[in-house]
Amino acid sequence: MKYIKLHNGASMPAVGFGTWQAGEQELEAALESALEAGYRHIDTAYVYDNERAVGRVLARWLSSGRVARDELFVVTKLPPTGNRADRVDKYLARSLENLRLEHVDLYLVHVPFGFQERGDELHPAAEDGSILAELDTDHASLWKAMERQVAAGRARAIGLSNFNEAQLGRLLAGAEVPPACLQVEMHLYLQQRPLRAFCEARGIALCAYSPLGSRGTSKLLGKELPDLMGDPAVKEAAASHGRSPAQVLLRFAVQSGVAVIPKSTNPARIRENIQVFDFELTDEEMTRLADLDRGPAGRIVDFTFLKGIDKHPEFPF
Template sequence: MLSKGNYALNCNMASSVAFQNGYKMPIVGLGTWQAESEKEMETALDVALTAGYRHIDTAYLYNNERLIGNVLKKWLDSGKIKREELFIVTKLPQIGMTAEKVPHFVKKSLESLQLTYIDLYLAHAPFGIQYVDDETLFPMKDGKVLMDYSTDLTAIWKSLEKEVDAGRIRSLGISNFNESQVQRICSIARHKPMNQQIEIHAYFQNKNLRQVCEKFGISVVAYAPIGSPGRKEFLKARGWGDFETNGILEDPVVAKIGKKYGKSTAQVLLRFLVQQGIAVIPKRSKGNSVSELIQRF
């Protein structure tokens, strides 16, 4: 529950989540999904890094790793920031969900980000899509995505572990894995998953899956922590159906809390998760801005 006493606490980028392997991840990160414009990405990252963000979340699927890498190189070359201060997250695409393709896509992400290692590398989803080429992320036939039904999660994980052994990845994680898939990976892993990235917000708290992750010592990052208002536009642009926004940003209870504490509804929703120890990766969108979200919530 929010109260005047605990609301004054500064839930900022300095707070972190500890992994079992000793590494720490800042509890607040900058989400970059749908940020493909060079100007948009550069502006958002500059504002975020200036404000203290050190956790940046991207993915091969987002098609913006190279833009992020250019900004990070600028900051690193300037001496304003050191590599060890950054926590960079990216993800294995669904078209790379084979043991043989893992090293290829890890290498491509490292090259684009202009880094020698990735702090946290996630399997973006527990299923594969047929590989055509590096640019065709969703190959289609007769209006349907070409799924790869031979996906072997165990083989993929073992291939990912070799990337950790080689020093190209510091921590491994998963995303969108269900309870049985989490248990399957943990039962065979030498390098255990340190993190699971899943949809969580006040309307969808995903408690059962969170409990399974907690059982195995896996920390959790909430994507869509303010309800993913940009999802409607994303799906519509690809002809994948409609998505009715859940209205969480306009919820009267959330608005009432925000008014009481002088915060936006987005900040209230983020605080609700962070004070439970759940990391969040809000992104800039038409409904909010980096400058708003970086304020204390």
């Protein structure tokens, strides 16, 4: 395993296990396979509605001594309904209870826009299906509440997800504890070069979600998604190294200094996805793959599956 150093001194494993769109039953089995394969970076979120499954598996491994707590790097995220300063304590407390942990290693603001709180609904919507948004999301006060989680010991580090460069800049201007990590969509066709340069200059680690293209989310997103693993340059590099196209895509990101959190529930693929540290892409291969960047046109997850959210003042795209 390779590690990415965070500004708080913690080491984040460069390959983690993603859990988006994994139901509790299938996730328990998949996470068992992931831990057996050597994963120690586990990424979940309150809004994924599967933290309890993660907690059950981690409790079994911790109580049996198969893993120590300081070997794990557990990440979860504040839901959009929690994007107010006076709700952060409550939602992190719920996540810690679900995960059966006293602290998380990294707590992220999941998205820069907020939802209205209506009971325990994750995606409160009006009769026409449009999201009930809170249009006065205040990142400055929200971040102060996130900083308090570090002071209280409930989160070892805090960070952001899906924020753009302008939003990051505004938040950094008033932050006492800077974001340790930014998690965004990043893959061969969306390499996020300006955002990466901005974060690297400020010591913010990058973590890529959907590093393989998330073709399994095509139905949710309502569109046909590109086949990154079928790209000729990827297939050629895979053949050259005797590796799978998925391993080439993950290696490209890791070799670029970015952490990845691929998601799979297939034990063979779970094992394959972490086996990217015993080969290296050549400079020529890295250049050829870098040239495939499509910029913003390569974005897959634009959150427009949340009806009307693109009208929010803090919609990041």
